Amino acid sequence: MSLHDDAVLVLKGYEDQPELRQVYLDHLAAHPDGLWKACTAGHITASALVVDPERGRVLLTLHKKMRMWLQMGGHCELDDTTLTAAALREATEESGIEGLTLAPGGPVRLDRHPTPCAWHLDVQYAAIAPPGAVESISDESLDLRWFDYDAVAEVADESVVRLLAATRARL
Numbered sequence: 001m002s003l004h005d006d007a008v009l010v011l012k013g014y015e016d017q018p019e020l021r022q023v024y025l026d027h028l029a030a031h032p033d034g035l036w037k038a039c040t041a042g043h044i045t046a047s048a049l050v051v052d053p054e055r056g057r058v059l060l061t062l063h064k065k066m067r068m069w070l071q072m073g074g075h076c077e078l079d080d081t082t083l084t085a086a087a088l089r090e091a092t093e094e095s096g097i098e099g100l101t102l103a104p105g106g107p108v109r110l111d112r113h114p115t116p117c118a119w120h121l122d123v124q125y126a127a128i129a130p131p132g133a134v135e136s137i138s139d140e141s142l143d144l145r146w147f148d149y150d151a152v153a154e155v156a157d158e159s160v161v162r163l164l165a166a167t168r169a170r171l
Contacts, residue, residue: 003035004028006082007044010123013106020110024121034121037075042112042119046086047073048102048127049163050095053171058152058164059135061094062143065116069147069156071163073122074140083107087125095144096136100127108166111159126167 001009011024024044033039049071050059060069072094073087080086084102091100103126111122137144149168153161 001081003076003080003082003086004032007035007123010083010106014110017110020112023112024110024123027121035076037117040118042121043075044083045073045075045120045122046080046083046090046125047071047122048087048091048100048125049108049160049167050091050097050100050127050129051167051171052129052133052146054131055146056149057146058149059095059097059129059144059146060152060156060160061138061141062145064140064142067142069145069160071124071160072127073124083123084125087123088127091125091127094138094140095127095129096138097129097133099130099133101130102127103167103170105170108170109163111163113159124163124166126170128171 014021028034031039035044063070072091074090076086107123108126109124135144152164
């Protein structure tokens with residue numbers, strides 16, 4: 001199965017946000033290259049909010065290009081076989097944490113937003129940090145920091161706040 005086919009199946013199985021989900025499915029139907037950065041009409045991206053539920057905190061990255069506190073995530077790559085794998089790869093690369101696991105139940109949210117390269121149609125997951133996880137900043141970040149759940153709204157935009165709320169409801 002191709003990554004495109006997987007993305008369609010994941011989105012068809014996602015039951016929340018029906019109007020936005022349909023935008024994503026229509027995009028994939030209209031753009032066979034709709035998962036790749038080269039698709040200037042927009043592209044599907046995969047991200048994951050890294051959480052430590054035991055300590056009630058999330059790991060956010062101060063994104064180098066966007067200059068915002070965000071969850072880990074980004075563009076799909078040719079080696080990605082599933083959206084889940086892409087989200088986990090991005091979360092691991094950008095957090096430096098080995099042993100992350102995605103929360104069961106598939107994506108937590110969808111979020112469509114403009115970026116310098118094109119519209120991102122982000123498929124958002126939740127990643128659980130293992131006990132004793134030690135983060136390591138990547139070259140895509142200016143900073144990497146744990147925030148208590150209650151502090152996220154003070155540093156991040158509404159999309160991250162909504163993702164955190166959906167993640168907490170899932171967990």
